[in-house]
Amino acid sequence: MRQIRLHFRLVPPPGVPDPIADALWHIQSGVGDWIDAQVASCQLAFSKVIGDDTDGQLEIVNADDSKNADFPSKALVISCNGGSLTNDQILLFKDRDGLAGNDILVVVAAASGSAFDGCAEHPPDQPGVILFADTQDSEWLLAHELGHIFMGPDHFNSSNNLMCSSTRGIPSFPGFIPELDANQIQQILATSRAMNQ
């Protein structure tokens, strides 16, 4: 069975410079619950990949090691159109303390001001994604960004698909799980296999 471990690191918003205010932000913002929901959605979204075939099994797990490992509070500046990464992105992903091999760093930031809700662009051999927790209320944001890690930057036209360009467009009725087609599943398996070697 292949396991993809996610390591969450938070970037609190500017204005919470001390530990007490920082702790209050964690509680008041509900970012912990948001992360739990995103991980649960990931496990659902990739459940189709976890098959009976031993070779096809893939498990997404939260390493749950984010305590006391937050980055300094700031408003991140990111770029996510296939060009150069910003200094913020380079510095964040460079810090892989506590991460093994191809573990994925998930940076959850509070505010952006820019046009991106999330981004999966990262330096080579430093897999990671950035999510803005206050941007959209999509439950599939993390799963979508992990999809980019596994399958590359392309989007899918169908709003039923996990890799639809707008995750808010994915149906939200209870029990619905975004689709992954056979080709996408093969890509996920191939990438996760490589990441586990």
Place this chain on the structure above:
Amino acid sequence: MNKQLSIKTLTDELEKVEPDLLGLSDHGPDAVPILAKIFRDVGIHPRIREKAVYVLGILPGDTSDLIREAAGASEVRLRRAAAATAANLGPEHAGPILAQLIEDRDATVRHIAANHLPVPSRRTMMTNDVSAEKVKSGSSVPRSYEPDGPEIAVTTVRFQQKDLVRFQFYVRNSNARVRIYRVIHQTQRQILVDEENKNEIGIDLPDFPSGQHLLYWSFQRVGLIWQTCAELNVNGICRFRHRKDSDGSDPVNKGFLFLEVDAAKIGKSGRSRRGNR
């Protein structure tokens, strides 16, 4: 007008997790009125309105009035986007907007504004770049340390690292506490001066890294009637002079100036030209 553009097509694009900013920018000025409608429409999802403000800043053409409007909005998301995108307007438009947002009541907005100050401009900059020939001939060269001299209204002064750069601030009819600082990219402020009971302060600026910087000053005066003059002198030549007074149209106790610092060329006399006044 691009017939394909509508509120629906643009909101569809803005709803994307990773909108195609280059594609949006290619819509050009036709997209401006539609994006303006989107960001003003309180019935649209707040995040989409925030993104609309950001995209307005990267479109070709002058959208500074709209970004200024967003910078004054009551919704923090819109001010945050204005702070994030203002630098795309170029220093001449970005300066006043960012200077306003640096004092915003929301810490995130303040931080983003400070974070976005030193950025390259893709638009025309209003600089005061006195040519070497002009300096050599002495023709029409503004004289330094003349608070009553003619104003030099620029928002950016360009010079080289090796140049002697001196900032001079005068307060008349009132002594004041004067603070002068550099707004630093990604961090906060480097205080250069913080002195009380002064009516004249002059400092030689320290070595700044090459790139854009924001020099910012403020004062707290004692008297109700006051006049100030800020000057920036490069190698003894005045490149910026701005006066304010309590009866003027802009009686606020702060000012700013963008500095564009070029890397020093090897083989010149270097900072040995620095002298005392």
